[in-house]
Each structure stands twice: as structure tokens, then as C-alpha cells.
Amino acid sequence: MQTHIALLRAVNVGGTGKLPMAELRAMCEQAGFADVCTYIASGNVVFRSALPEHKVAAALEARLAAYAGKPVGVLVRTAAEMAEVLAANPFPDAPGKRVVAIFLDSPPPADALEHASGRRHEAMALGRREIYVHYGEGMADSRLRIPAAKAGTARNLNTVAKLAVMAAT
Secondary structure (H helix, E strand, C coil): CEEEEEEECCCECCCCCECCHHHHHHHHHHCCCEEEEECCCCCEEEEEECCCHHHHHHHHHHHHHHHHCCCCCEEEEEHHHHHHHHHCCCCCCCCHHHEEEEECCCCCCCCHHHHCECCCCEEEEECCCEEEEEECCCCCCCCCECHHHCCCEEEEHHHHHHHHHHHHC
């Protein structure tokens, strides 16, 4: 069995996309995943499974669609891949809360950053299957739009670090 981290799109504590983490844990257990634990109420779950990444995502997406009545995107990384995302951070001196990794299903196009709009004080870099963004002055007032990231889901580097630790143990 391998440790996986599933990152759900558009899940939050309140409003649209609300999903109690107890429900998420139960869905994962019903899918046959072992040692399931969630981290903060924003759609982060760590578990073990013998299934490959695409089958893990499909199993969880099917359960989430039945629960939510609409598709909910799931991006999956192994424990090793999450550690690599953290290690590859191109902005290591920036506070982790100001840097996000936008997780994607596949490698971002080489010209992904050229198509970004609304850029002000943000710095960006491409990763293996991620786009990193350093929000120098914070995310609250950012108008940055990255079309290649539309189907992705972002986690700040503090969360990435915590998930990497959880997956390693």
C-alpha cells in the first residue's frame, strides 16, 4: 500500500462547497482506503491505498459527486510527490502562507505564465505538475488569473509542509 494525499477542489469551511471532514473520512473508508486522516476543513485527506493515483481519484470523485450532487475535482499526490513539491519551492525565503502550489493533473504548459493576467506583485514559477505563486503583498487584493490553473487547486506551502509530514509518518 502506498500513502496518498487527496486535494479536493472548491471545498471550504462555509458557504458553497461545504463538506464536513467526518463525511470525507467516511467516504475514503467506504472506498477501501486505510489510515484515513484529514487536515483542516479545506479538503485535504491523507490515506493508504493499493490503487494507483487515477483510480484513487476516480473512486473519491464518484463518492463526492453522489454526496454533493455535482462533480468535485480531486487531485492526488503520493507522499514522495508531496515532499518533492515542498522541496522544489522556488521561493524558499518567502513565508509559507504567502506561497501557494497550484496542483494540476498534468504538467503545466511551458507558456502557462505568459497567459497570466492581473499580475501585480506576484512572482510565479512552473513545477512538475504544479504552478507556484508567491503573493508578495498577500492574496487578499490579488487579481492574478492563470488560465492553465483553472482546473487545479491551491494550497499554501504551510499546508503542503504539514501534509508532507502527515504522509511521511
